[in-house]
Amino acid sequence: MKIVVNGVRTELDTGPDEPMVDVLRDELGLTGTKAVCRTGVCGACTVMVEGEPRLSCLMPAAAAEEQEVTTVEGLDHPVQRAFAAHDGLQCGYCTPGLVVEAAAFVDGWRAGHGDVAPPRETIAAAMAGHLCRCGAYEGIQAAIAAACRGEHDGDAVTPARVEAMDKVTGRARYTTDVRLDGQLEGVIIRATRAHARVTSVRAAAAHVVDLLPSDRVVRYAGQPIAAVAAPTRREALAIAAGAEIGYEPLPAALDDAPDAPDVYGEDERKKAPNHSEGPTMSAPWNGNVRGPFNRMSKRGRTAAQRVEAARAAGDPGLVAGTFTTAVQVHTPLEPHACVARWDEDGALHLHMSTQAIEMVAAQAAKRWGLPADKVRVVAEHVGGGFGAKAGVTAETVAAVELARACGVPVRVVLGRDEELTTAGNRPGTRTEIALLTDGEGNLSALTVDVHARGGVAVGSGVAVMARLMYGRAPRRLRDYDVVTNEPPAAPFRGPGAPPLLWALEQTVDETAHRRGEDPIALRRRWDGNPKRQALYEVAAALPAWTGRPATGSQTGRLRRGVGVAAANWMYMLDPGTEVELTVEGGVVVARTATQDIGTGVRTVIASVVAAELDLPAERVRVEIGRTGVVHGPGALGSRSTASVAPAARDAARRLRQAGLTEGTRVVGKRRRDRRGYVTPFAVGGMAIGRGFSGAVHVTEVEVDTRLGTVRPLRVWAGIAAGHIYAEGPARGQCEGGVVQGLGYALYEERHVDPVTGVVLTANLDDYQIPGIADCPEIDVHFHQEGWDHVNGQGVGLGEVSTIGVAASVGNAVYNATGWRPRDLPIRPDRLIEGMYGR
Amino acid sequence: MITLSDIGAAALGGGELRAGGTDLMSRPAAGPHIDLRGLPELSGVTWLPDGSVRIGALTTIAALAADERIAAAHPCLALAAAALATPQIRSVATVGGNLLQRNRCAYFRNPAFSCFQSGGNGCPARAGHTLRAAVVDSGPCVAPHPSSLAVALLGCEATAEVDGTAPFPVGELYGDGSDPTRDHLLPPGAVLLAVTLPPPQEGERAAHHRTAGRALAEWPLVEAAARLVVADGRVTFARVSVGGVARVPLRLTEVEDALLAGEPLERAAELAATRCAPSGQNAYKVALLTGTVLEVLERAWAPAG
Ligand SMILES: Cc1cc2nc3c(=O)[nH]c(=O)nc-3n(C[C@H](O)[C@H](O)[C@H](O)COP(=O)(O)OP(=O)(O)OC[C@H]3O[C@@H](n4cnc5c(N)ncnc54)[C@H](O)[C@@H]3O)c2cc1C
């Protein structure tokens, strides 16, 4: 058949039912178009067919016979520049599909209405078929509105992030786009049982790579068993589907019932993977329950005694309750992916979608017994991570082992179903909290017990986070893991904090309510963090706050409410970070072994260097996403900016001294903060610095009490993370943090079949993340003072910007209705049951 | 290109008919697809002298939503079309494909399970996750019927035209929902040519509403369509149909009768609960059903503007 792609007439030899997206990407090498959901939900695969946006995942290529197809590579439209200028993107993986659709919309709008901005709802309705996991919806709105006003018809724009033009044109290459000569496609064969010993594995492939642990036991449905490769993914999937796996069934624990069968035998417990970002802390086991981990308590016995006494006495100062959260899944739009190649010298080359290239290189060297300089990792662009893409994970092991067995490069890209079921999640939790206020209205005791279900993994740290807020009153903080035969959790943006704040910030709100005190006023009395004090001051004066209704005062069907929540996060950094600058062809090239997963670290480095050397943007280039250069941080624990920016500035100063002559090379270091760090030395590239970043979210919602829905209307996000190095990306991070927090509050929930342990939310229809129409107006306010002791005066904000959002929604719903949600997400059924008891 | 008369033979080879392909392409292929696009018998919107309108099965949902004459005569159909799925889906998905699409039960769409609908023998959803399950229980399968257009067309008393048979009421595409093995009753290879809507009632007012968690692009938990004629403050004609709650789209004659008998809207809407038999986690759907029915009744009673 013949089609015309980007003006080129092309003869294709494809099956009649082959989806267009595969033909474009695999046969024509047009990898700008992305495949994410393959079920018509996300829009990442959008192309134009005869000038109309079409989903190329649901369209057989044959349906475009003799028609003109335009992919993002062939698009040249003002809206692309608008996306770059207004930062309508972060990781950029959703961007190609969005700009293609937006181009058609903008043209149609301008033809019909002239050069005026459409209403927000009109843009949302037009873009409703696109999902952005980074939550760049505010930027997308701004970009489309600007393009409609005709603001970007000219050529030049100043992109809000340095790689933006690559992302809006489809030039940006992600791991899923990498295609090496002779490359095969690998697929993982996964367990269909929740708990079983695997007795045999048969698959119709020359090389079947084993991925089972040494005891040959699978402990969750979806656990990798083996991997096979074939020339195309379709063939590899067919081999995997036809594989015969022999199982000796074992009883599975699919809930937290006390009589659930053991997931681990006594001597197997050490095998439980750790889903925290730190080392595994020792804790006692009792069946499937591990804990308590209570070493962060402070006068814990006193706290418990006070709470018990208050309970016995019916003290009105005691506010206690149980709060639960659902399992949230990272689901970055670029799935986990790895392309592995062994060269003639026995060196291993990995293209990887990872947040931590150096960590991967170190782990790979260890695992495959290679010297450090024999592992090279490349992650040029990364389509999101949110915590789940750190280190060597299943797809990497599969790709590396298959590449070795087959003697050719092998690519393994997880399907959306795999990404949604096995590639990491934030554990579901149950929190018992009790907060006691004394006669003067001061915090007198706090007890927090959290049971977290991280599947087969352990390492929950939810209650511990309560050590860091609201002064020094006695507190007993106990964390428990409840292991089940379900897929393992992984660190997720602000690990531990969202469930804690969901419980704590609502309990503080309840306390204020019972005392008849303004919830912000109470926090101002209790919260010793001076930076958050500055945020409270602004928040308390917001018209939304001063004009909020009295709780429970409304009787109509639609009720508005406003809620506040505070958040606190550690300041982390990688003190060993270096940035190298070289003058090449008159351009200052910055290099360090870090990666940009959409946070904007490229832009941070570029802007620091350009400002320090007083150079125009085009004379600075940042080359990151490759190992083999000076040490850089992993994109974990909000540490990138605080690590690289001072090192980049140091390098720039050195270069200025050395002179910008061709070939000059300098290396800048991340110099110590005044007064040093909390941790005496860095562990795994991480030190904890002095001081805490803070956030205050004020959220306004509308509750439909008839139909059970909650619509976020506006969010004010006050962020205290010191100096903001790159305004656009920082704002994007904070807006995206709000969007993900709203998803956590209202929609996101992994479901597991209670009988088989199979994850049911295996596509983006069933696992629901916020769309553009769910994104409220977001007002980000930066408080930049208070970090003078820090080299560069600024710290990270990727985590603090999301962790308190759900609690602010809970408090807003309470303000609107007088009913306090205790279980996440706040689904229509829960709202209706909660309000009417049915 | 295939002709209508060849399709029967082609379907015998195990192929499935493809219109827009938006449902078909998202499921594992059962066999080669048989492309229906371009068949003249399935195309076009034709107004007949008696005021009824014949909508070809290949009419896209976007075209339906944008057709001003349809919107004027049959607003609940146009509203249902405009609100479902996403702009891109609407621009390729067809009326025929929408009516005959397969359900969205997470068990049915997951290769790890086998069930009545996928050729197996059992329903893992019943013992499993039931948050979205049908709350009107009509048989072994509890997957709500997916078609939004069917809800509106049922309320509009449309007929379906299938190649080789006399036109029949749209509801007969689905029967009573007791057959758990399929989402519609047409035999393989049977081609839906068109649906025909009789002319609207004089002075009727209509409404459609979907209830879902997210603002757009989400499958509804419950949806409803209502057509009312109100004269001197009394309902003289009522059609109320709902989706998302049963194995098939449902017309709620008990609600209609109550309206005709002069019951207040709220009381009539409450009657929607009488058929419900919640089990597991889906009890909330009863409240959402009565709430959504009340919503469309109120809007049809006093249309905005
Ligand atoms: C994100 C998303 C949200 C959605 N939300 C909704 C929603 O809210 N409400 C809703 O109703 N739908 C919704 N849909 C589904 C969508 O409307 C259907 O996929 C679409 O209507 C199917 O039409 P099609 O022409 O593409 O059908 P196809 O995929 O081509 O066919 C579907 C089925 O119908 C059969 N078929 C098609 N035409 C004929 C014919 N003329 N004669 C006989 N058999 C035929 C095919 O054999 C196939 O079995 C949603 C889809 C997505 C992706």
Ligand code: SF4
């Ligand atoms: S509800 Fe229906 S589609 Fe779902 S598993 Fe049961 S039989 Fe299958």
Ligand code: FES
């Ligand atoms: S990949 Fe096509 S819509 Fe998601």
Ligand code: FES
């Ligand atoms: S920028 Fe949209 S998914 Fe990352």
